[in-house]
Amino acid sequence: MSKICLLLLIFQLFFMPWPVFAQGDGERLKALQGRVKELEREMARLKRMLDTSYKFSESIVLFDKKIDLTKEEIRERFEREFFLLVERRGLIKILLKRYFKWREFLQREIASTSSHPDLIFVAIAESYLNPRAVSPQKAAGLWQFVKETGREEGLYVDEGLDERYDIVRATRTALAHIKRLEKEFGDSFLALAAYNAGRARVKEAIENQRTRDFFELFLPEETERYVMRIAALKEIISNHEKYGIYVVESELYRSLRVTQRRLVVEREIPVTVISDAMGLSYKAFRDLNLHVRKYKLERGNYYINVPEERVGQFERKISETPFVRLEQP
Structure with missing residues (x-):
């Protein structure tokens, strides 16, 4: 307008x-x-x-912790992220529409681990809710795991199968990883800093700088910005109409609803055998199963994401397919 x-x-x-x-x-x-x-x-x-005045509260809350914007240095750090984002209205509108697309899926996964609901904004900060995202440092997927961390956290990563791109497995792994960091550091902001920069770097900073206050720690600039970026994203998305950003319900993307099944493949088969069982094109299958990186599945076990409305059809078709079976829960 x-x-x-x-x-x-x-x-x-x-x-x-x-x-x-x-x-x-x-x-x-x-x-x-x-x-x-x-x-x-x-x-x-x-x-x-x-209106470009963008009046926000003097106290922003993230993970039930107040960020005191009456302190000039903290306010400057927050405003840097806030204004850079809110002025990119096209980007924010896309993020808002993706937020509504992914919200149900992510909220369900977050609730299942009794984690904090603000973790949804961590996913937005990590990948802009683009599960195909790859950073310049080669971090990949919705939660931006590098290969080493992904493997350490139990994700399978090789040329044919890269579970950093598995929206379900990567989400569950990220939530468990962050929960362990919160337990280790006893503070949500320090846990987020460790998720971004690595636990060793944050522990070293705490030990040598003699403070556990995130806002008093001198950390890599990207890590200092990271927590503020999450806070800014939460503020803008949660109050988007206040900042003049609107989405029409009829223009929202379809909510993501998938169920995961584990397949046992007894000998090499084309991936299209699995997509056909779902009644999906190869592309539609890959959009939900980005972790499957080749055209054939070798002998082994695989986590496969299935649209909720096609689970019954998929299970019936797989039961009729040779050399493939569902692993019983």
Whole structure:
């Protein structure tokens, strides 16, 4: 929306000629009054979209901890991330739509581990909720594991199968990893710093700088920015209309709903055998199973993600498929 749109609305509301109503025209008058109220609401919305003052609270809360923005140095760090993000309105709109797409899936996984709901904003900060994301440091997937950390945390990583891209396995692994870091450091912000920079670097900083206050630690610049970026994303996405960013419900992406099954493959088969069992194209299958990196599955066990509405069909078809079976839970 632009200032031109706002001016047109003002002109329509205040300067267009009003008809003279005779007795018995009550219905028309009532309808016109309703239209005026709609225009007033639209004007208020457009004003919010054009307002660049971006007033936020003096205290932002992340993981139930207050970030005190009355302290100038902390406020400067927060504002750096906040303004860089909020001014990229196209990006924020995409992130908002992805947030609604992934929210149900991520909230379910987070709740199943009794983890903090703010972890959804960690995933947004890590990959912008793009499960195909790869960083310049070769961190990959929704939660941006590097190969070494992924393997240490129990993910299978090789040329044919890379579970850093498995949206279910990577999510569960990341949540468990962060929970262990929280237990180790006794602080959510330090745990996030360790997730970003590595536990060894954060432990070294604590030992040598004689403080456990995240905001008092001198850390790599990216790690100092990382926690503030998560806080800024939470503030903007949770209050997007306050900052003039709107999404229409009809334009939202379909909510992601998948169920994971474990397959036992007894001899090499084409991946299309599995996608056909789901009734999906190869691309649609790969979009949900990015961790399957080749056109054939070798003999072995595999976690496979299935659209919830196709689970019954998939299980029935697999039961009829030679050399493949579902592993019983």
